[in-house]
Amino acid sequence: SQQGxxxxxxxxxxEGENATMNCSYKTSINNLQWYRQNSGRGLVHLILIRSxxxxxxxxxxxxxxxxxxxxxxxxxxxxxxxxxxxYFCATDPLIQGAQKxxxxxxxxxxxxx
Amino acid sequence: DTGVSQxxxxxxxxxxxxxxxxxxxISEHNRLYWYRQTLGQGPEFLTYFQxxxxxxxxxxxxxxxxxxxxxxxxxxxxxxxxxxxxxxMYLCASSLAGLIYGYTFGSxxxxxxx
Numbered sequence: 001s002q003q004g005x006x007x008x009x010x011x012x013x014x015e016g017e018n019a020t021m022n023c024s025y026k027t028s029i030n031n032l033q034w035y036r037q038n039s040g041r042g043l044v045h046l047i048l049i050r051s052x053x054x055x056x057x058x059x060x061x062x063x064x065x066x067x068x069x070x071x072x073x074x075x076x077x078x079x080x081x082x083x084x085x086x087y088f089c090a091t092d093p094l095i096q097g098a099q100k101x102x103x104x105x106x107x108x109x110x111x112x113x
Numbered sequence: 114d115t116g117v118s119q120x121x122x123x124x125x126x127x128x129x130x131x132x133x134x135x136x137x138x139i140s141e142h143n144r145l146y147w148y149r150q151t152l153g154q155g156p157e158f159l160t161y162f163q164x165x166x167x168x169x170x171x172x173x174x175x176x177x178x179x180x181x182x183x184x185x186x187x188x189x190x191x192x193x194x195x196x197x198x199x200x201x202m203y204l205c206a207s208s209l210a211g212l213i214y215g216y217t218f219g220s221x222x223x224x225x226x227x
Contacts, residue, residue: 042218088155103155
């Protein structure tokens with residue numbers, strides 16, 4: 001079963017604009033991670049935010065986490081054509097014995113030149 | 114060590130045949146995970162190993178599926194008597210113990226059952 005739900009399912013913007021993707025999840029978590037996947041390839045880890053953190057930055061990426069609403073957002077600023085990919089949130093559930101990430105269904109991001 | 118390697122990249126097989134995939138993780142990573150991904154969906158957990166011990170298996174992993182990680186190094190995932198519903202991308206990932214570092218994924222093996 002997939003814990004996360006991403007919104008929107010697909011997003012198309014012009015190069016240079018900012019892209020925002022949202023993720024909602026169901027259970028309490030230890031941390032939440034974002035991954036990128038180019039078509040037909042494996043996933044690449046982008047950023048991890050712990051449950052006691054509210055915001056984190058990495059280059060053009062900004063992630064926020066609201067544990068009271070069980071939601072997270074990923075902001076990509078000044079988008080580039082190379083940012084075209086699917087983006088997935090993944091949660092590390094705070095469940096005894098859970099030792100795996102649970103992925104959402106992803107947001108397909110298209111950056112138009 | 115250049116990351117997680119998966120072999121083959123693509124596999125086309127006839128229904129009813131057995132297939133085996135291989136994953137070579139990052140050498141210092143003691144955890145290894147198998148996920149399955151179908152088109153337009155996120156990865157779904159199949160199983161994971163800590164060193165050579167298989168610690169959890171998903172209900173998705175029917176008795177036709179078996180995974181091994183001998184000596185805690187590479188891993189194999191075997192699917193017996195393949196069905197068309199097994200067509201998917203099979204992803205392997207490795208990590209250090211604990212999930213605070215994130216996974217490193219391989220490029221996946223795309224299985225097509227005809």
